[in-house]
Amino acid sequence: MASDPNCIFCKIVAGEIPSFKLYEDDETLAFMDINPVHDGHCLVIPKAHSPNVMEIGPEDFAAAARLAAKVAKAVNAAVSCDGINLMQANGEGAGQSVGHVHLHIIPRQKADGLLFNWEPKPGERGHIASVAARIREFL
Ligand code: 5GP
Ligand code: ZN
Secondary structure, eight states: OOOOTTOHHHHHHHTSSOOOEEEEOSSEEEEEOSSOSSTTOEEEEESSOOSSTTTOOHHHHHHHHHHHHHHHHHHHHHSOOSEEEEEOOOSGGGTOOSSSOOEEEEEEOTTOOOTTOOOOOOOOHHHHHHHHHHHHTTO
């Protein structure tokens, strides 16, 4: 299994640094975030090292997504919240600070003021269509 000796999450997988583990199987691990936004903020990772979603294999991402849904249900049952965001960052510009693919599970409160919310504002349809066409070329 791919591992990077300089990666903090690979070290957590290997048990070289401690974590509050929630669940693990052969492919994935869920553990508490050390800087929780709210109670219940946790992370799900594939155990195999991939730096970001552009480089991860579909099986590893699917395994992490499966576990994220399972853990989100448990978090929803375990903490008092108004909703849950699944969040996943790729690259510095997107706010990624640890270069091992991870999904955040973030319980939310209606008025918690977290900054990654945005006000819905209708886009220009022609522009949306042209961006969609550009993306489709890569699918
Ligand atoms: P990112 O900024 O890459 O989307 O998220 C990385 C997350 O990993 C952050 O929320 C940060 O708090 C968490 N984190 C960083 N180092 C550690 C660590 O050593 N242990 C745990 N449990 N979480 C960590
Ligand atoms: Zn890693």
